[in-house]
Amino acid sequence: MAHVNLILEAQDIAKSYGQGSSKFDALSGVSLAVTAGESIAIIGKSGSGKSTLMHLLALLDEPDGGHLLVHGKDAVTFKKNELNRFRNEDFGFVFQQFFLIPNATVLDNVMLPLTIAGVGARERRERGMAALEQLELADKAKSKAINLSGGQKQRVVIARALVNNPKVIFADEPTGNLDSATGLVVEDILFKLNREKGITLIIVTHDADLAARCDRQIFMRDGREETTGTAK
Amino acid sequence: MxxxxxxxxxxxxxxxxxxxxxxxxxxxxxxxxxxxxxxxxxxxxxxxxxxxxTAIGTPGIFTISKATTPGIVSTGPATYDPNAAVSSGGSVIGPNGPTGLNGSLPALSKEDLATIGAVPGITAVNPLIAVTADYIQYANNGTYKLRVNTNAAISKASLAAGAQLDNSTADYQLLIPNTYLENLGYTDAVSAAGSVVTIGIKDYQRVAHTVTATVVGVQNDTLLGSGAELNTALLNELDSIQNSGKPATTAEGYSAATANFDPALSATDVQVLQKTLADSGYSAKTVADQIGTxxxxxxxxxxxxxxxxxxxxxxxxxxxxxxxxxxxxxxxxxxxxxxxxxxxxxxxxxxxxxxxxxxxxxxxxxxxxxxxxxxxxxxxxxxxxxxxxxxxxxxxxxxxxxxxxxxxxxxxxxxxxxxxxxxxxxxxxxxxxxxxx
Structure with missing residues (x-):
């Protein structure tokens, strides 16, 4: 029964970059099971391997060692376009640097995952506007992304992550570029989505307060997991 | 996407x-x-x-000249043959273009014409007569240089006014290019048609003669040369004047000849015929070939x-x-x-x-x-x-x-x-x- 709700499972995964003497082990044997609906914080200093772990979980990269199971199946058995479809339909991404296309409109930015998925123009617009309304940004739909404030940008990014109704949202330092008040608003939005829509959150951060709000914390150091604790 | x-x-x-x-x-x-x-x-x-x-080409006619040896550059000049005929007349537009730096073209002798006529498929051979007239004059409007287009025999004129030449009549007829009109003193092409002009020509002893002829039409310039075209009667008359007084010992030759063949021949058959003539040392070109150059x-x-x-x-x-x-x-x-x-x-x-x-x-x-x-x-x-x-x-x-x-x-x-x-x-x-x- 437990397997039904298991979305992602990392079994002793490892990843290294470079070759020979310059070889660097970013990740050396980490195991982690992600259950649907939970929120997980991956905490650690820069170079601890937390981003690498997130990239592997988000299927952006392949591990050198160990296995990564997606719905109980090894990720290596999936074809490239199946992985692409997973990321497109089941995952949402929120980045510290936003990664919005600066000269495109807010709506175009939000609709990007749907455009990639090949959704028709009309449905795209409806769903894009719905996501923007959810984040109270409907009035900014026609503005250029470059003209927004930091907090607005991050809300657009969350709208973009939401637009395809994902099962998991990966957030890499979601509040890193925001002042604490705006950061708090963004955090509230993310946890509200987790609570109300059951979207799994995997948050990479070095902010202890944000980490504490998650159900679980994974502490990373030198490519290994240090301790696992359950908050509150 | x-x-x-x-x-x-x-x-x-x-x-x-x-x-x-x-x-x-x-x-x-x-x-x-x-x-x-x-x-x-x-x-x-x-x-x-x-x-x-399609407009001016007469089907079923070759212009024939002696094939020029292309060996001059690589092997130096050929041995001089005092018996070889040289084409008479002055500036001649042959099928290979005007006579170039190599001097006169090798000419066709009477024997050559007979050889060409004997080739199966050729129905008639006529030497292309080149005449060098001195001038043309209309009324009393002064004398102007007259250039004779030797291609008259192989092409129809593209007429601006008047009628085509009649080669079966004994009357002297000519077609003048529309560029001559103004200098000769005509108001337009229509008024030129039917008028009578005087042509001046010298014989072999440099004695001046005049011939009067009727302008039957005015023609547009074509790519085949821009001179006046003369009918057979006028051409023969001028030719006999320019050759009168010529010493009998001069070898007679023609720069080119026209040869008729069956106009119904297919393109391949025409090529075969050209090949046969080329093998005998003659270059045969249709109007299309010449324009093709x-x-x-x-x-x-x-x-x-x-x-x-x-x-x-x-x-x-x-x-x-x-x-x-x-x-x-x-x-x-x-x-x-x-x-x-x-x-x-x-x-x-x-x-x-x-x-x-x-x-x-x-x-x-x-x-x-x-x-x-x-x-x-x-x-x-x-x-x-x-x-x-x-x-x-x-x-x-x-x-x-x-x-x-x-x-x-x-x-x-x-x-x-x-x-x-x-x-x-x-x-x-x-x-x-x-x-x-």
């Missing part, structure tokens, strides 16, 4: 950096413009030549211009590579983001290649449109001024098929140029692309 979305994004992306796109488009424009113009010249000239051949020259010029346009396009291709490489560089993060969101490498490749093709389309479409916009009025201006002597010649003719071909070629070049940047974009690793500063 849907095809229409890929196309729309590619078009939108190409306008992101307007200055850069414009500069690249200008480079393509230059090549496409030149290609459109040169192909229009090619079409215009070959169209004109085709009409000329002009086409070959024009084709050569057009070819050179096309090569220049090709070089321009090649350079423009590198411009496209450069533009798109910069674009890929600038949009590294965007590419990474799209890949993270599940966009496949194929779609990324298509996005950048289509951007290249679109830039190619812009350049070639603008190039073709501007070429048509400038060329059409220019062509009609030229045909009423500089080229008015060649009625029916529209030097620039824009054929939709060749414009479509040019655009296709340019877009293909752009596609090829886009390959490198597009594959670079498609190969990007999403994580590294997102980390890229």
């Amino acid at each position: 849907r095809i229409q979305d890929v196309v729309a994004s590619a078009v939108r992306n190409s306008f992101r950096n307007k200055l850069r796109t414009t500069l690249t488009v200008i480079a393509i424009f230059i090549g496409a413009f030149t290609l459109t113009i040169t192909s229009a010249i090619g079409t215009g000239v070959s169209d004109y030549i085709d009409t000329q051949v 002009f086409q070959a020259v024009i084709d050569g010029i057009v070819g050179v211009l096309n090569a220049f346009a090709g070089i321009a396009l090649l350079a423009a291709g590198f411009g496209i590579i450069n533009t798109l490489l910069m674009s890929v560089q600038e949009r590294t993060r965007e590419i990474g983001l799209m890949k993270a969101m599940g966009m496949g490498s194929g779609a990324i490749y298509a996005l950048f290649s289509l951007e290249a093709v679109f830039i190619g389309f812009l350049g070639s479409a603008i190039g073709a449109l501007v070429a048509i916009g400038i060329g059409t009025p220019l062509s009609s201006f030229l045909s009423t001024t500089v080229l008015s002597g060649l009625p029916g010649l529209n030097i620039l003719q824009f054929a939709p098929a060749s414009i479509a071909t040019i655009m296709g070629i340019v877009m293909f070049i752009a596609f090829v140029a886009g390959t490198l940047p597009a594959s670079k974009a498609a190969r990007q690793n999403p994580i590294e692309a997102l980390r890229y500063e």
Whole structure:
């Protein structure tokens, strides 16, 4: 029964970059099971391997060692376009640097995952506007992304992550570029989505307060997991 | 991603950096413009030549001359043969063009004519008589140089007024070119038809004679020469005057001859006949062959211009590579983001290649449109001024098929140029692309 709700499972995964003497082990044997609906914080200093772990979980990269199971199946058995479809339909991404296309409109930015998925123009617009309304940004739909404030940008990014109704949202330092008040608003939005829509959150951060709000914390150091604790 | 979305994004992306796109488009424009113009010249000239051949060419006639030995450059001059006949008469337009630097053409003797006449398939052989008249005069309007076109026998005149020559009459008839009208003192072509002119000619002893003849018509200039054409009676009369008093010992020769064959012969049979004559040492050319020489020259010029346009396009291709490489560089993060969101490498490749093709389309479409916009009025201006002597010649003719071909070629070049940047974009690793500063 437990397997039904298991979305992602990392079994002793490892990843290294470079070759020979310059070889660097970013990740050396980490195991982690992600259950649907939970929120997980991956905490650690820069170079601890937390981003690498997130990239592997988000299927952006392949591990050198160990296995990564997606719905109980090894990720290596999936074809490239199946992985692409997973990321497109089941995952949402929120980045510290936003990664919005600066000269495109807010709506175009939000609709990007749907455009990639090949959704028709009309449905795209409806769903894009719905996501923007959810984040109270409907009035900014026609503005250029470059003209927004930091907090607005991050809300657009969350709208973009939401637009395809994902099962998991990966957030890499979601509040890193925001002042604490705006950061708090963004955090509230993310946890509200987790609570109300059951979207799994995997948050990479070095902010202890944000980490504490998650159900679980994974502490990373030198490519290994240090301790696992359950908050509150 | 849907095809229409890929196309729309590619078009939108190409306008992101307007200055850069414009500069690249200008480079393509230059090549496409030149290609459109040169192909229009090619079409215009070959169209004109085709009409000329059908309008003035008499089927079933060869112009025959002795084949010139092409060995002069490589082997030095040939041994002098005092018995070889040399063509009489002055400036002669032979089938190989005017006599060149090599001096007089080898001439056809009476024996040659007999040999040609004996070739199976040839029905009649007539020497081409070249006469050198001194002048032509109408009423008392002064004397003007008269140039006689020896091609009269093998072509129909393209008439501006009057009638064709009658070669069966004993009356002396001639056709004058429309360029003679003003100097001779005619008000227009119609008034010239039917008038009587005086032709001055000297005999072998340099004694001056005059002959009066009727102008039966006025003809437009054609590619086959721009002189007056005379009927057989007048030609024979002038020839007998210019040869009177000639010492009997002079070897008689003709620069060229005309040979008739069955006009119903197929093109292959005509070639066989030409081959047979060539084997005997005679060069036989139909009107189409002779006009074709002009086409070959024009084709050569057009070819050179096309090569220049090709070089321009090649350079423009590198411009496209450069533009798109910069674009890929600038949009590294965007590419990474799209890949993270599940966009496949194929779609990324298509996005950048289509951007290249679109830039190619812009350049070639603008190039073709501007070429048509400038060329059409220019062509009609030229045909009423500089080229008015060649009625029916529209030097620039824009054929939709060749414009479509040019655009296709340019877009293909752009596609090829886009390959490198597009594959670079498609190969990007999403994580590294997102980390890229």
